[in-house]
């Protein structure tokens with residue numbers, strides 16, 4: 001059955017982790033997949049998660065199916081986190097939320113839902129974007145387009161290019177925006193720029209689809225929702241795919257959400273009915289554990305405070321590693337200005353390393369970087385930073 005079929009290529013991000021695991025070099029460093037590591041190189045279970053799991057272990061009474069959109073308490077908590085407790089979007093009931101299997105699951109559910117009702121829409125992605133965005137929306141049957149985003153020469157947002165692109169996108173098309181900690185560049189619009197982007201969406205009538213996978217990794221849980229607030233204030237339709245993989249460290253629990261925000265509660269009820277039929281044919285209903293853990297933490301002030309503290313610790317450690325990388329490269333006399341690495345936000349930096357250097361680092365130093373030069377700063381530790389700086393310096397000075 002498969003003899004005439006060529007094997008598919010390895011995934012550009014998760015495939016690197018497979019190769020990394022097979023690498024026998026004791027000094028190997030994985031700067032590929034976007035997973036947080038502590039300074040010991042481990043991806044810890046957060047203490048707030050452990051505490052919530054104790055509560056669940058004692059109180060859980062069934063493993064019966066969840067409703068199609070997941071536990072209603074989970075949906076409420078997701079909305080509180082996305083919009084802030086007293087937001088009009090919540091009070092008016094014009095948002096509906098379903099637990100989706102991770103941010104990727106939320107994007108695909110959203111894609112399938114939109115394709116049903118807007119089959120001719122195109123999906124616009126930032127240039128560059130997370131590799132899986134292309135795959136997810138193509139799989140949902142969409143034609144893809146790109147809008148300008150990153151100015152590689154000056155290593156900053158190409159805001160003029162971006163707004164020029166966004167102003168030319170026809171009403172009814174879908175525009176995927178990274179709410180904070182842009183993956184892969186680490187470069188975000190500032191507040192004034194977000195106001196402008198939201199205003200353009202309103203003028204042109206395209207549908208904003210926000211990918212919100214890194215809430216809390218930019219500035220704070222509250223500050224990072226600024227873009228969401230701008231679209232909410234317009235009173236129109238938009239979608240948010242969010243994830244607890246990174247900020248709760250719930251990677252393998254597949255704990256994400258798709259939230260549909262509509263102009264009225266009545267429309268939200270219609271949208272919710274179709275969201276449920278879309279989910280039913282994809283995976284029927286979501287896995288329970290991660291959602292229950294997240295809701296347990298978000299419901300209890302003492303666990304919420306512990307989470308905020310642990311999230312702040314992750315964010316600060318990544319910032320420290322950004323600074324250490326810049327200083328390490330400068331100390332080794334590597335030519336160029338690397339200060340942009342310290343200014344970027346979230347887990348990633350578009351390092352500017354060429355494909356040749358990326359290959360050389362993997363083949364000669366067992367340092368794994370995603371093609372295109374995206375570095376996961378969270379993979380750096382105080383133990384491996386010297387090794388990585390030496391290797392990059394050697395690669396660039398060859």
Ligand code: LMR
Pocket residue numbers: 013014032033034035130132183
């Ligand atoms: C990443 O960008 O590395 C993460 O979001 C993991 C993934 O699924 O690609």
